[in-house]
Structures are given as structure tokens and as C-alpha cells.
Amino acid sequence: MRTIGRPSLKTVLKTSTVAGLAAVMLSTGIPAQIMSSYAAPVSVNAPQAPSFADVVSAVSPAVVSVKVQSDEQQVADNDGGNTFSFGGRGFDQLPDDHPLKRFFREFGGQMGPNGQGGQNRNQDRADKNGPRPHHLRPTAQGSGFFISEDGYIVTNNHVVSDGQAYTVVLSDGTELDAKLVGKDSRTDLALLKVDAPARKFTYVSFADDSKVRVGDWVVAVGNPFGLGGTVTAGIVSARGRDIGSGPYDDYIQVDAAVNRGNSGGPTFDLNGQVVGINTAIFSPSGGNVGIAFAIPASTAKDVIADLMKDGKVARGWLGVQIQPVTKDIADSLGLKEASGALVVAPQEGSPGQKAGIKEGDVITAVNGATVKDARDLAKRVAAFGPNTKVDVDLWRDGKQQTIPVMLGNMASDDTASNDNSRPSETPAPSSSKALASLGITVSPSDDGSGLAVTDVDPDSEAAARGLKTGEKIISVNNRKVTSASEVGKVIEQARKDGRTRALFQVEADGSSRFIALPINEG
Structure with a gap:
């Protein structure tokens, strides 16, 4: 049995000493000999972010x-x-x-x-x-x-x-x-x-x-x-x-x-x-x-x-509708690299048309400066002032050639630059024929120009490239076509030349584009 009585003198003294030490710590801080037992606060010496x-x-x-x-x-x-x-x-x-x-x-x-x-x-x-x-x-x-x-x-x-x-x-x-x-x-x-x-x-x-x-x-x-x-x-x-x-x-x-x-x-x-x-x-x-x-x-x-x-x-104006040259298009034209700008159509009365630039040409350089792509051509031409004479390098029919062009004024020719019209041709009519190897069925167009696409195999490469029923094929490898037999002749010649693809110019809703289709089969 534990007895609780008055504390001894030794206990009182010990308690007083601890209380006094606590008072000293509160009033003057922790003594050095006690501080050394505590860990140092976190401090990182790292490079400072720039201000x-x-x-x-x-x-x-x-x-x-x-x-x-x-x-x-x-x-x-x-x-x-x-x-x-x-x-x-x-x-x-x-x-x-x-x-x-x-x-x-x-x-x-x-x-x-x-x-x-x-x-x-x-x-x-x-x-x-x-x-x-x-x-x-x-x-x-x-x-x-x-x-x-x-x-x-x-x-x-x-x-x-x-x-x-x-x-x-x-x-x-x-x-x-x-x-x-x-x-x-x-x-x-x-x-x-x-x-x-x-x-x-x-x-x-x-x-x-x-x-x-x-x-x-x-x-x-x-x-x-x-x-x-x-x-x-x-x-x-x-x-x-x-x-x-x-x-x-x-x-x-x-x-x-x-x-x-x-x-x-x-x-x-x-x-x-x-x-x-x-x-x-x-x-x-x-x-x-x-x-x-x-x-x-x-x-x-x-x-x-x-x-x-x-x-x-004031910007220089060439006046041609262009699109990028893809790897497939480059192969179809015999170009070593997919670079330059492919001319879809020169605009009526434009400086480019007057100088002789044609559909299917690939513009590869202007005044000796290489054209990387269609956007690069637009920037380079615009950088020249109006009425500036420039040399335009073209890839046409498998050969390089240079044409001098006197640039127009884009600022004053906005109306003309939006005109996508071009001269129409009236070729002889042709009978319809299925181009089975390409998955395309064509017939003579109503206006006698080009070939109307009447059917596209949904599993064909032509369908994958976006060719649709109702569109019109204007040319193949830059050769105007008015019959399925003419298409066949162009494709056969491309195979003899070692080409694996043919370049089709397709027209729809007043504008045209180029697509490259494989010809190594069929």
C-alpha cells in the first residue's frame, strides 16, 4: 500500500532546479549545450531562378x-x-x-x-x-x-x-x-x-x-x-x-x-x-x-x-493557285524530293499565266532561292515589290527550266487574285470505260472537257485520297485527257518511265487539286 505525504527537501530542490532551467530557456533561449542536440532547419543552396x-x-x-x-x-x-x-x-x-x-x-x-x-x-x-x-x-x-x-x-x-x-x-x-x-x-x-x-x-x-x-x-x-x-x-x-x-x-x-x-x-x-x-x-x-x-x-x-x-x-503577285508537293506527287513527277509548290491553275490574266506557267508545273526556286513549299513560295513572291522581274525555276515534263516573270501588284489585284477561272477546252467526246486497276469509273463530261467520275471503289487508293463521284479528271501527268483510253496510254507511258504513281488533276466546285495514285499494279 502506497502512502502519499509531503515531498522531501531533495524533491523540492530538484523541482525548483528544473523550473529555473525552464525559465532560463523561455527568457534567454535554449543554451548551446542543449541546442546541439536539435537538427538544423532545412536550407537549400540551389541556383536561383532568373527574375x-x-x-x-x-x-x-x-x-x-x-x-x-x-x-x-x-x-x-x-x-x-x-x-x-x-x-x-x-x-x-x-x-x-x-x-x-x-x-x-x-x-x-x-x-x-x-x-x-x-x-x-x-x-x-x-x-x-x-x-x-x-x-x-x-x-x-x-x-x-x-x-x-x-x-x-x-x-x-x-x-x-x-x-x-x-x-x-x-x-x-x-x-x-x-x-x-x-x-x-x-x-x-x-x-x-x-x-x-x-x-x-x-x-x-x-x-x-x-x-x-x-x-x-x-x-x-x-x-x-x-x-x-x-x-x-x-x-x-x-x-x-x-x-x-x-x-x-x-x-x-x-x-x-x-x-x-x-x-x-x-x-x-x-x-x-x-x-x-x-x-x-x-x-x-x-x-x-x-x-x-x-x-x-x-x-x-x-x-x-x-x-x-x-x-x-504593296506585295508582289504571281497569280497561281498552288498546293504542297507530297512524297507521292514527287514520285509521280519524277522529282527527287518532295519540295516546291505545285501549280494547280494559273489565274486568268495573271502575271504567271502571261509568263507561261502552266497547270502541273512545280515551282522550285525564285531568283535562285529554293522554294521549300507552297507557303514559302507565297512569302517569297510577296517579299518582292510589284513590277519586279524575277526568274521562276520550274519542273515540267521531267525537266528543269526557267521562266522570267514580271510580278503584279497584289494590293491592286485582289479581285483578280480571287478569280479561279481559266480557259476551257472542248475535246472530242469519248465512250465510258472502267479503269479497274485504279478503282475508278469515268464517262465523258457534260461540257466535253475532261472525264466525269461516275464511280469510285470505296476500298481503292483513289477513295482514300479523296476522289469522289461527281468530280472531274482534267489531266493525268499534266496531259489533258478526254477518254479512258487516253488515261490508259498516259499511265502505260509512266510505267515505262519507271514511275510508280500518276498525277491526276481533279476539278470540283470550280477549283482543282492534284492527287497521286499508284500505277504499279493492274
Whole structure:
């Protein structure tokens, strides 16, 4: 049995000593002899990630927000929805009875992009700077940047294309009126000018984007969703992207966060130079998913120089409809490499037709510079000025030849460049015959030109290549055909020449294309 009584003197002294030690530890810290028994806190001595602060502080004053007004009745936000956001939905796409759409329809005209009464601020500025047309409304908002101290600003064409009045907002909040100097829809670039003689603006320059490598750091500065002065960083993730927006697609792909409203804004390298102008995003939702596209500085530099000079861009014009040369097409024509641009049809009255370029020609070089593909040809020809004489190298009938061409003016020949008509021929009629070896059945066409495709074996290579019933075969290996027997003769000659494929020119809905079909069997 345990007895509990008063503590002994020894116990009291021992307890007092521990209490005193605890007091010392609380008031003065853990003594060194006791500290040594504790593990050291985590500390990592690793390389520090680079900071973008110096770049941002230097370039930010050169970046502006661009506000656009027009006589459209709806108020749009952030570059008018024209950033190429694939799959996104805006408020204008919501059902008419949707509460959010009703809200923005009723109150959007009275509120600025940040909900602070944008119309009132515009009216205040109009009172100070002179009258504005009373019917104009805010319809778009994007980004831009100064390229000169006297007020030239680069932005996107799709930001300003429908505007009648333009305002730029500087990084310090100052709002200034701007005028449109010129725009170019083919490259989606535009040039604005702010007139402020007493002020010198901070401006930036274009980089040599040929030295930009995949993996390099880049910084995007802009006005996403109306949030001016927003900075994001990422890397160059690809070069030479073709997104199908036009014949001069050659975009730099970046993974910096770029959103609606960043359109027209710059992407900088770590030296503070502009490597590209943000113009499009790929997004299933309308927001950033890490894939953005920028117009290369080299393209922008030339276009902006022309706009600054006379407000428009003059380009050389050849006037031929072209398509890429695939490996199959190269084999059918006896070309060693799948390169160059295949002429589908020269346009009526075009410089190319006048010079003698024909259907089925493969353009391999211009002025001695090798043409890699159809897109490369378009860029090379456009780079020459109108009324420039160039030498065009062709592959025709298994031989190389050179034709001199005097280029036209694309700017003044837009109507002609969209004309896909060409001279028609009226060959003698032929009887129908099944081309069993190719899985194609043909008959004389109604207009006597070429052969109408009446049936295509669904398991044939022709069907796999997209040949359809109702289309018309114009030529085979660049030889006009008006009967099935003529097709057979051309194919037999191709076999004797050691070819494994024949090149069929097919016409449908007023346009034509080439497909290469195997002929080594049958």
C-alpha cells in the first residue's frame, strides 16, 4: 500500500532546479549545450531562378492598352472577341434569355471594362480634347506598344479593323487619342499614331527573331480582360507554326499565359526587345491553356515600315493557285524530293499565266532561292515589290527550266487574285470505260472537257485520297485527257518511265487539286 505525504527537501530542490532551467530557456533561449542536440532547419543552396523584374520595369512604359470605338451597338470587351480563341464562348453567344446576357445588354453600355463608368470617362476626355461623334460606342479592347518616341504604336489589325475612334492608355493611366495610320489584314498588323509633340514616349525595338530558339525565355506584357499592365512569362515552344489563318502563317508559339485582350501586345526576350506580336491563342474554353501564337518580329518589321511609309503594304503577285508537293506527287513527277509548290491553275490574266506557267508545273526556286513549299513560295513572291522581274525555276515534263516573270501588284489585284477561272477546252467526246486497276469509273463530261467520275471503289487508293463521284479528271501527268483510253496510254507511258504513281488533276466546285495514285499494279 502506497502512502502519499509531503515531498522531501531533495524533491523540492530538484523541482525548483528544473523550473529555473525552464525559465532560463523561455527568457534567454535554449543554451548551446542543449541546442546541439536539435537538427538544423532545412536550407537549400540551389541556383536561383532568373527574375524578369528588370526587363519588366524597362519595357512596361512602352506597352499600352488600346480602346476602340465604333458605331456598332453591342459593347464588346477585350479585342472584340477577335483573338483567335478556338472553341471559346463570349457573352454575345449566350442564349437571349440568359441572365448574364440580359445583364450585359442592359448595363454594359454604361460601364467600362472595369465597371467604372467607361462612357463617362470618355465623355470627360471628349470635353477636354474636342467633340466626338456621339453615336460611337466601345467595341473592342486590346494591347499595343510604342516603336518610336514620337508616338507610333503597333497593334493587331483585328483589334482596330472596325473602329472609327481609338484611345490608348499608358502604363501610368494617361489616356490619349490616336489615329489609324494603316493596317494589313494578311498579317493582322496595324499602326496607330499618337500626336503629342511635347512628349517623348518610351519605346521598344524589334529583335532578330532568327536567333530565337525553342526553349528561350520570353515575357508577354499586355491588357488581358481589360487588366492593363499584366505580365506573364514562359518559353518559346515552337517556331514556324501554320494555324491556317492565311498564306503568310509563320508564327512563334509561346507558352506564356496569353488571353483575350493580349492581342497586339508584345512578347519580349530577356534583352527587352520584341520577338513577336501576340495575335492568337488555341483554347477550347476561350482562356489561356498555354498555347499562344505571335507574329515574328521579322515579319512585323517589314510590314510596319511599309505602313509607316504610305499606310499600306504593296506585295508582289504571281497569280497561281498552288498546293504542297507530297512524297507521292514527287514520285509521280519524277522529282527527287518532295519540295516546291505545285501549280494547280494559273489565274486568268495573271502575271504567271502571261509568263507561261502552266497547270502541273512545280515551282522550285525564285531568283535562285529554293522554294521549300507552297507557303514559302507565297512569302517569297510577296517579299518582292510589284513590277519586279524575277526568274521562276520550274519542273515540267521531267525537266528543269526557267521562266522570267514580271510580278503584279497584289494590293491592286485582289479581285483578280480571287478569280479561279481559266480557259476551257472542248475535246472530242469519248465512250465510258472502267479503269479497274485504279478503282475508278469515268464517262465523258457534260461540257466535253475532261472525264466525269461516275464511280469510285470505296476500298481503292483513289477513295482514300479523296476522289469522289461527281468530280472531274482534267489531266493525268499534266496531259489533258478526254477518254479512258487516253488515261490508259498516259499511265502505260509512266510505267515505262519507271514511275510508280500518276498525277491526276481533279476539278470540283470550280477549283482543282492534284492527287497521286499508284500505277504499279493492274
